[in-house]
Amino acid sequence: MIRMVKFVSIPVSDQDRALAFYTEKLGFKVATDQQFNEKQRWIELRIPGAETSVVLFTPEGHENRIGGFFNGSFASDDVMKTYETLSARGVEFTGPPQKQPWGTFAMFKDPDGNQFVLSSR
The missing domain is CATH 3.10.180.10 (2,3-Dihydroxybiphenyl 1,2-Dioxygenase, domain 1)
Structure with a gap:
């Protein structure tokens, strides 16, 4: 299975x-x-x-996928701390972490513009 x-x-x-x-x-x-x-x-x-x-x-034949939205999410125990650490390393975020009823999340980009969700529970 x-x-x-x-x-x-x-x-x-x-x-x-x-x-x-x-x-x-x-x-x-x-x-x-x-x-x-x-x-x-x-x-x-x-x-x-x-x-x-x-x-x-x-x-x-799938080069058009470069720079798109990643259909998934990276998990972190502490999104705010991870946001601060990665920001200090030069990772580009679309904005600061946001708290929602389901958890906290932030969005970041890689050098190709691919966008990723970083979230916690």
Whole structure:
């Protein structure tokens, strides 16, 4: 039976720039970085403490997905503290964290303009 999401793909235009952002600014760890084809590498990153990984890869013909909204959410125990830490590292947020009845969230962007939700319960 299905037991987890193994990875999600984040479409990027420049894999080296994206790799630097996700490792240096967000703190993800490289699990795999190998040549996939003549144009791209397969770069799989682990999120510390999580089972799900992210892949910095754009399937051929899907370049129009670069710079879109990520259909998911990254979780944090303390969104405000994470917001402050990542902002200090140069991560661009669309605004400060907002408290809602279901939890706190903030939105940030990567260098390609992909937008992500950071949330807590």
